Amino acid sequence: MARIIIADDHPLFRVALCQAVLKVWPQAELVETETVAGANVAAKAGPADLLLLDLHMEDSDGLTALLDLRHEFPALPVVVVSASEDSRVVSACQSLGASGFIPKSADLDVMREALAQIRDGDVWFNIEATESEEDTALFDKLASLTPAQRRILNLVSQGMLNKQIAYQMEISEATVKAHITAIFRKLGVVNRTQAVLVAKQLDIGLPEVKSA
Known part of the structure; x- marks a missing residue:
């Protein structure tokens, strides 16, 4: 079944x-x-x-x-x-x-x-998909992040500092720094601002229009 x-x-x-x-x-x-x-x-x-x-x-x-x-x-x-x-x-x-x-x-x-x-x-x-080579590369980069890295990226997007992220995720600040370094490398960015701009691509077309 x-x-x-x-x-x-x-x-x-x-x-x-x-x-x-x-x-x-x-x-x-x-x-x-x-x-x-x-x-x-x-x-x-x-x-x-x-x-x-x-x-x-x-x-x-x-x-x-x-x-x-x-x-x-x-x-x-x-x-x-x-x-x-x-x-x-x-x-x-x-x-x-x-x-x-x-x-x-x-x-x-x-x-x-x-x-x-x-x-x-x-x-x-059934909806015609339109994706440029740039979009394809972008989503490949985002897909390469681990769930923990995506969570950290989300917290970075919320403006949290490393110390706050460490507290939120119950990990050490050194581990947060290591994850952020890996995130920058995978996304091909050099700072938090650039990383946040890439992360926002996960929200394209959203939020949705809710039906009654």
Whole structure:
């Protein structure tokens, strides 16, 4: 029996996703959550066949959640379900390893078609992706960061000092410095300002327009 994780903070939209999933996997076990943390717990709880992921929830705001989940569960297909239909967001999701991108404006039949194609081992991106060579290189660099490095980069983006980051993450200040050095090297930057500008590319097209 298939096990499908649905991570979206809109109860009504989760209902729509459940309906679409059950048309493709009639006997599926559905695991619903409204946070990225919940999706992580569900994925660790047992083998899953698919994760449907909203990019903008209470504990996420951008592509970082996709990066972290792909890193933590590389064999788990992740399909982004988003209200943003920006072609760069679609391209970024494709570059960062998503198996598909389903816009929230899609009707039930389109969702079913997308899920059936992904079930059969294919990918599904029906919005034309536009990504320059520069974008491709950028997302490759961001994808090379470890989850800890992405968390530190996020805290740097919030203006935290090394001492504050060390306290927040319960690691030594020397470890923070080592991570930041590695971050600069991987991103090809020389200071915090440049690193923050690169990090902001993970939020392209976001936050999403929430439906009622």
